[in-house]
Amino acid sequence: RSEREILEGSPIIISTEGAKGQNITIQTAPIASVLGVVTLPPTRTYPFDAVFGPEADQAMIYQDVVYPMLDEVLKGYNCTLFAYGQTGTGKTYTMQGDVSLSPLGNPTAQAGMIPRTLFKLFHQLESSGCDYSVKISYVELYNEELRDLIATEQDGQSGLKIFDDASKRGVFIQGLEDTPVKDFNHALTLLAKGSQKRQIAATKFNDHSSRSHSVFAITVHCKETSSLGDDVLKVGKFNLVDLAGSENIGRSGAENKRAREAGMINQSLLTLGRVINALVDKSSHVPYRESKLTRLLQDSLGGRTKTCIIATVSPARSNMEETLSTLDYALRAKSIRNKPEVNQR
Numbered sequence: 001r002s003e004r005e006i007l008e009g010s011p012i013i014i015s016t017e018g019a020k021g022q023n024i025t026i027q028t029a030p031i032a033s034v035l036g037v038v039t040l041p042p043t044r045t046y047p048f049d050a051v052f053g054p055e056a057d058q059a060m061i062y063q064d065v066v067y068p069m070l071d072e073v074l075k076g077y078n079c080t081l082f083a084y085g086q087t088g089t090g091k092t093y094t095m096q097g098d099v100s101l102s103p104l105g106n107p108t109a110q111a112g113m114i115p116r117t118l119f120k121l122f123h124q125l126e127s128s129g130c131d132y133s134v135k136i137s138y139v140e141l142y143n144e145e146l147r148d149l150i151a152t153e154q155d156g157q158s159g160l161k162i163f164d165d166a167s168k169r170g171v172f173i174q175g176l177e178d179t180p181v182k183d184f185n186h187a188l189t190l191l192a193k194g195s196q197k198r199q200i201a202a203t204k205f206n207d208h209s210s211r212s213h214s215v216f217a218i219t220v221h222c223k224e225t226s227s228l229g230d231d232v233l234k235v236g237k238f239n240l241v242d243l244a245g246s247e248n249i250g251r252s253g254a255e256n257k258r259a260r261e262a263g264m265i266n267q268s269l270l271t272l273g274r275v276i277n278a279l280v281d282k283s284s285h286v287p288y289r290e291s292k293l294t295r296l297l298q299d300s301l302g303g304r305t306k307t308c309i310i311a312t313v314s315p316a317r318s319n320m321e322e323t324l325s326t327l328d329y330a331l332r333a334k335s336i337r338n339k340p341e342v343n344q345r
């Protein structure tokens with residue numbers, strides 16, 4: 001192959017400091033060779049709290065990123081984990097992955113963050129000695145329509161409506177099933193059932209999987225007796241969010257021109273970008289109410305929740321624009337400061 005072909009096909013990620021580090025360096029142009037003098041290609045380095053290279057596996061990401069968040073949920077905080085990135089870069093693999101059981105009844109090596117969180121959650125609760133209950137809900141947002149992924153057809157599952165819940169300073173979804181789960185196997189069965197529903201819709205409609213968002217929410221009540229003999233109830237909530245493909249959004253956080261021309265406006269993803277921009281710019285108006293997703297997750301953005309975004313990127317040169325766009329977006333979101341509060345009664 002010619003030098004040019006090799007460069008065009010070469011990966012653009014030139015460093016992630018091995019399996020994990022804190023910087024990712026992107027080569028933004030091929031090496032230029034003018035009259036035999038090779039000039040160094042322009043690069044851009046992005047600093048994040050953690051960067052995982054291709055060698056990193058699900059267990060490593062869970063241990064470093066998600067397990068510390070579960071600890072906070074058990075202390076009574078609300079936490080949200082987002083997966084953001086171009087379609088095909090591994091959002092669903094990271095969040096969900098394999099939802100089957102290993103022969104020993106554990107999550108498999110390919111299990112994503114949701115099954116691993118459920119497994120560890122029940123393990124921790126069972127050994128904590130506290131009086132606990134766990135509820136889960138699983139919704140999908142497609143074309144600004146909310147759908148319950150756990151309720152059966154007969155329960156009526158689409159057209160769910162979001163209402164403000166003044167007493168809890170949040171929102172609630174009318175008709176959404178918040179299902180009590182007794183153990184890991186039960187929770188995993190419901191996750192698998194919901195994921196299958198998403199998969200069926202993806203097979204039916206071409207753009208469904210790249211344009212739908214899903215929110216898997218775990219609510220944990222844990223009652224303990226303090227050293228003074230009082231009952232203390234801690235309520236923590238964990239939202240695990242698999243967002244629509246970021247290719248719907250352009251570099252500036254506005255709707256991608258091509259997506260707009262094709263009539264594929266993704267209101268929720270567009271508003272999420274605007275909300276992040278408004279929070280970063282400390283603007284007096286944050287447009288949470290302009291989409292279902294931002295309304296649903298208002299508290300996770302600039303609110304009282306501990307929030308983490310996993311940005312997934314492709315190493316291929318042909319995806320460079322999208323990769324830079326995802327990294328710019330994630331870096332911008334990183335400067336938002338939330339004010340987490342514990343839910344204790």
Ligand code: ADP
Binds near residue numbers: 085091094312
């Ligand atoms: P997205 O949700 O961002 O559109 P997917 O999670 O569906 O992307 O990933 C696209 C494909 O790549 C899937 O077949 C998935 O199994 C595979 N994949 C993604 N990330 C990994 C990874 N880290 N290791 C192995 N396979 C992966």
